[in-house]
Amino acid sequence: MATILLVEDEEAIREMVAMALARAGYRVRHAESAEDADAAMRLSQPDLVLLDWMLPGESGIDFARRLKRDRATREIPIILLTARGEEGDRIRGLDAGADDYVPKPFSPRELVARIKAVLRRVQPTAADQPVEVRGLRLDPVSHRITGHGQALAMGPTEFRLLHFLMTHPDRVFNRAQLLDNVWGANVYVEERTVDVHVRRLRKALAISGHEDLVQTVRGAGYRFSAE
Numbered sequence: 001m002a003t004i005l006l007v008e009d010e011e012a013i014r015e016m017v018a019m020a021l022a023r024a025g026y027r028v029r030h031a032e033s034a035e036d037a038d039a040a041m042r043l044s045q046p047d048l049v050l051l052d053w054m055l056p057g058e059s060g061i062d063f064a065r066r067l068k069r070d071r072a073t074r075e076i077p078i079i080l081l082t083a084r085g086e087e088g089d090r091i092r093g094l095d096a097g098a099d100d101y102v103p104k105p106f107s108p109r110e111l112v113a114r115i116k117a118v119l120r121r122v123q124p125t126a127a128d129q130p131v132e133v134r135g136l137r138l139d140p141v142s143h144r145i146t147g148h149g150q151a152l153a154m155g156p157t158e159f160r161l162l163h164f165l166m167t168h169p170d171r172v173f174n175r176a177q178l179l180d181n182v183w184g185a186n187v188y189v190e191e192r193t194v195d196v197h198v199r200r201l202r203k204a205l206a207i208s209g210h211e212d213l214v215q216t217v218r219g220a221g222y223r224f225s226a227e
Contacts, residue, residue, distance in 0.1 A: 147208020
């Protein structure tokens with residue numbers, strides 16, 4: 001389940017969009033300004049930012065530029081929502097780093113379709129394609145993991161956790177997000193269970209010296225470092 005950060009100061013639009021996204025199966029978080037969005041993203045990063053151009057304080061387009069300059073957030077896709085429909089404005093939005101541009105008024109169905117299309121584009125890694133980072137290779141089809149050519153053994157939960165993190169590098173996920181994406185939304189386990197499996201994963205990766213790739217972000221969650 002993807003998480004969408006909706007940054008919109010008009011309450012009516014915010015409620016309408018949030019309802020449409022929830023019906024489409026997305027988890028929605030709200031912010032009314034760039035400042036609020038900053039605070040929300042410090043807690044955990046979304047899969048996509050739905051961003052109004054005209055915000056109080058820092059404008060949406062300036063906020064988009066700032067996200068794209070920051071290494072920690074530059075890979076997060078952005079869709080701009082705006083009443084400014086001129087070609088020059090669309091070009092400015094795309095030049096600022098937006099992945100798509102939706103002029104107001106728009107239909108909720110069209111917006112959901114645009115979100116799905118952007119998420120497909122920015123998450124091109126197929127579920128059955130091998131992933132390799134710094135000599136650590138995971139093959140989902142053969143269910144094998146190697147570190148610098150050495151076979152690494154780990155349990156099925158650790159395997160799924162590593163696969164998810166490797167295919168979303170440099171993104172911070174809190175425990176609840178990891179539970180939803182690795183264990184499943186309908187599985188009810190304690191959030192601290194994530195910590196246990198992260199420790200097991202690091203222990204398995206330590207054999208090839210890759211344990212430092214799974215990093216703890218204090219007060220936020222975990223990330224896989226591709227650097």
